[in-house]
Amino acid sequence: MKALVTAAGEDAGLRLDSVAEPVPLPGQALVEVAAVAVNRGELSVIGQLPPGSRLGWDVAGTVVAAAADGSGPPAGTRVLGLADRDGWAERVALDTGRLAVLPDSLEWAAAAALPVAGLTALYALRRAGTLLGRTVLVTGAAGGVGRAAVQLAAQAGARVIAWVGSPARTEGLHLLGADVIDLYGAGGTEPVDVLLDSCGGEVLTQGFQAVAPGGTVVCFGNTARAELRLPVDWGRARPGVSLHYLFLFDEITRRDVGRDLATLVRLADGQQLDPQVALVADWTDPAPAFARLQDRQVNGKLVLAL
């Protein structure tokens, strides 16, 4: 079968190549892939992996062989799921505990956009506890996780402040539930109960200034690749504050991923969570779309259709 593999000389560092068919373990369903999504975390490692490496976490497709242990849905079922870095391929073996059944309402591209971005946003918000009536600041709000977080926080009853890097990145955020939209460096002084950040560096330092006593900060990235710097009064001025670092592939070891994916599907089916597919490209020519994602010109998720 074909799969996207790393290749040093190619555009986007990827090439469509022949690879071995997946051999499902007893608890894995074999899925014929219809669409996959691309995450910034994947983009950043492509150049660091040896040639011929596989990638791909987010997949949507049809079960072609149910799991041998009887778990999970039967052949013919439409599903989305979290693959083990081998999802950018024609077929993939998915743990039945890391997939969810799709309703007809959800198209392939929308489904593929959900797992990584949706789970990251969901787990980050869960760290913060009850959100009703609280104020949530989301930095990097224009990206895939950011847009999911804005929607989930708003649906949970929070007042949502969205920070983005440029005016072009504000697109659609009000409709998703953001009450306030600001550019980095122009944010006001309204106190917030929760800060979700994947930028790190100056943006995190600036966002932290707004965190109220008892507030919760959840970081799930550090795109600035900067050290963490907080002011002298970081704690004393906000007693009870806590700062967490969430890495999805660590977090899922302690979570019921299948159940949480089903939650995301239900929210999407009920129009409470829009997967925010901003660009769909053909997987045989991914380079132009990858370049746009790299340049932060994709206001939402990039999906590759097979």
Next chain:
Amino acid sequence: MKALVTAAGEDAGLRLDSVAEPVPLPGQALVEVAAVAVNRGELSVIGQLPPGSRLGWDVAGTVVAAAADGSGPPAGTRVLGLADRDGWAERVALDTGRLAVLPDSLEWAAAAALPVAGLTALYALRRAGTLLGRTVLVTGAAGGVGRAAVQLAAQAGARVIAWVGSPARTEGLHLLGADVIDLYGAGGTEPVDVLLDSCGGEVLTQGFQAVAPGGTVVCFGNTARAELRLPVDWGRARPGVSLHYLFLFDEITRRDVGRDLATLVRLADGQQLDPQVALVADWTDPAPAFARLQDRQVNGKLVLAL
């Protein structure tokens, strides 16, 4: 009655002066004070308060009038408690929810040394969850809170690493349960599950390097008065890590302080927690003792006897 009040020109910035008798609220017992303890947090604010200001959180004494609402112990009962910054006095009104009855085994000085240091250590460790079999690094281990934290962590089944500022400060720490004692800057690379820090600055940055994935950092001070700086990989190298700032007088608003003080008393009574009274001074001449505490020459608690 007499009380220690701030006075600009005096040694230690304090003077014994006449003040009004306390007027207990319905839920307060009137206590004749026998001993009080001095905390670094008090030392640091003496110079900043207007002349005539009162201080004092830690008190031990005898109830002379039970609370009017019927709560708390009767007159004649020996108690320790947490006063509302007015404990350095002959008499104080204590909330019955913030005091605990003393067994005969606990002397006044030992009792007075317990509340602030013991509660801070107890609440900091509770943030970290189960300690059995885990490794706890305590910085500032020679101080009042540090010595309480070393003992409580060891009693809870943790391996305890104690960091102190000088060889003289290591005194007695092994007997309290510290498995490893190091000077700042000389600490090894053994990974730790829990870091308790009140130093801030370089010590916190250095201690953080040892924190393992999923670890918990609880800060309850910043004696370095420095910004928080953590390396670029602060989160990515230790997914699931969390950092908390605990300020006792915020924390107690969410805690059953009376019950927790009783727990500390029970542990002290059972020889599981030594209050570590390092110096007892007469409250009529506190200046020399205050100077020694300021210079970090007191390996434990400073108590003033009335």
